[in-house]
Amino acid sequence: MRKKFIAGNWKMYTTLAGAKSLALGVAQGVTDDAVTVAVCPPTCWLVPVAEVLKGSHVGVGAQNVHYAAEGAYTGDLSPAMILESGCQYAIIGHSERRHGLAEPDLFLNRKVKAATAAGLTAIFCVGELLAEREAKQTEAVLEFQLAAGLAGLEAGALGKLVVAYEPVWAIGTGKVATPEQAQETHGFIRKTFGKLFGAEAASKLVIQYGGSVKPDNAAEIMKQPDVDGALVGGASLKADSFVKIVQAAR
Numbered sequence: 001m002r003k004k005f006i007a008g009n010w011k012m013y014t015t016l017a018g019a020k021s022l023a024l025g026v027a028q029g030v031t032d033d034a035v036t037v038a039v040c041p042p043t044c045w046l047v048p049v050a051e052v053l054k055g056s057h058v059g060v061g062a063q064n065v066h067y068a069a070e071g072a073y074t075g076d077l078s079p080a081m082i083l084e085s086g087c088q089y090a091i092i093g094h095s096e097r098r099h100g101l102a103e104p105d106l107f108l109n110r111k112v113k114a115a116t117a118a119g120l121t122a123i124f125c126v127g128e129l130l131a132e133r134e135a136k137q138t139e140a141v142l143e144f145q146l147a148a149g150l151a152g153l154e155a156g157a158l159g160k161l162v163v164a165y166e167p168v169w170a171i172g173t174g175k176v177a178t179p180e181q182a183q184e185t186h187g188f189i190r191k192t193f194g195k196l197f198g199a200e201a202a203s204k205l206v207i208q209y210g211g212s213v214k215p216d217n218a219a220e221i222m223k224q225p226d227v228d229g230a231l232v233g234g235a236s237l238k239a240d241s242f243v244k245i246v247q248a249a250r
């Protein structure tokens with residue numbers, strides 16, 4: 001039985017005071033470990049948010065990570081830095097970086113390998129553009145993103161991997177995938193993952209859905225057998241709506 005996992009991606013929002021009070025509100029609303037829960041604040045708030053969440057049932061993730069252990073990489077952070085900031089997770093390949101900043105698959109692959117090797121759990125995002133869905137290329141796109149992004153990942157790293165399916169047309173648009181679309185695509189991702197890493201690993205893989213998840217649609221989507229949680233953007237910026245989504249996962 002896979003445990004549901006809800007992560008909040010705060011993107012480039014919140015002030016320091018706002019981040020701390022949001023983290024506190026989430027910690028107060030999540031009172032046990034029935035669902036795995038994490039928040040991913042902006043990098044500059046990782047340390048103070050991790051401080052607020054110490055001893056709570058809520059983990060911390062970074063929104064990005066570099067693949068190198070150290071070096072001349074202006075503006076980047078290594079997996080060890082992210083870990084030492086108090087994180088257990090790192091989002092990799094979010095569409096706002098994959099498409100928005102044209103991060104190549106090869107980079108994402110290196111990041112997944114480096115992050116998992118360092119002990120972080122990678123939340124590896126995949127998803128098709130609207131034009132790709134309309135052209136019936138969704139499966140081909142996802143197959144490629146999974147094969148390229150996870151190439152050469154060692155069996156020992158699979159326990160440190162979560163896949164987030166985020167159809168790009170659903171991110172921040174209010175257009176959520178129907179439960180049937182989500183199930184069909186998650187089923188395909190699990191099957192594809194099974195071809196890459198075997199059926200047992202596929203049966204254990206946590207696959208989050210992301211894209212306009214709100215308190216009023218979360219339960220219906222997460223009821224689908226292959227939907228193991230959610231990566232939440234907008235609705236994670238208010239403690240009460242995020243906590244409601246966590247409750248919907250129970």
Ligand code: PGA
Binds near residue numbers: 009170171210234235
């Ligand atoms: P959204 O963002 O919930 O605001 O659509 C999801 C995401 O980008 O992870």
